[in-house]
Amino acid sequence: MAAIGRDAPAQSATADREIVISRVISAPRELVFEAFTEVRHLSRWWGPEGFTTTTRAFEFRVGGEWDFVMHGPDGTDYQEWISWTEIAPPERIALVHGESRDDPNAFESVLTFAPDGEATRIEMLTVFPTKELRDEAVEKYHAIEGGRQTLSNLAAYVTEIVRKGAED
Structure with missing residues (x-):
């Protein structure tokens, strides 16, 4: 008989409202973190493929x-x-993201930056207010693929910085 309870993996109370995307980036954690903290960096890589950003x-x-x-x-x-709700350099950033300050459908994200040898493992955990809003983000706005592309753009950007630094 299968054990249920203590030995079963715990499922988050928000699991049906979450999107989790992670990636290992070949760059030091401090640089990957910095790419999220300065607008001069963000404007170079933020968003899915083909998108640009005006701050x-x-x-x-x-x-x-x-x-x-x-x-x-x-x-x-x-x-x-x-709006940033927590900043713990170079380990963690928490934020609220919406269309505007008073967006009732705004979602929360936590980004963690962990050393992975010489590289950095970034994880982006996003929690939506409802399962329906999460599903809409996935189906209508392609949030999972867009998140993967965004982290891919980040990886390419910081890897290029590392490469140029090695050439200097």
Whole structure:
């Protein structure tokens, strides 16, 4: 008879509202973390393939905000807003992300940056207010693939910085 309870893996109470994406990036943790903390970096890699970003305001501190527009490859503009709720360099960033400050459908994300040998393992855990909003993000906005592409863009960006630094 199978054991249920103590030995069964715990499932998060928010599992049906979550998206978890991770990637190992061939760059030091401090550099990968920095790529999230400075607008000069973010504007170079943020977003899925084919997207560009225009920043209207950026203040990286707990309670600070990033007000920006993502421009899709089809010409569609997406108003975006992020506020940081926790910053623990170079290990963790927590944030709220929506279309605006008072977006009732805003979601929370926690990014962790862990050493993985000479590389960095980044994990992005996103929790939506409801399962329906999570499913809509996946189906309508391709959130999982978009998240993977975003981390791929980050990896390419910081790997290039490391490569250029080695050439100097």
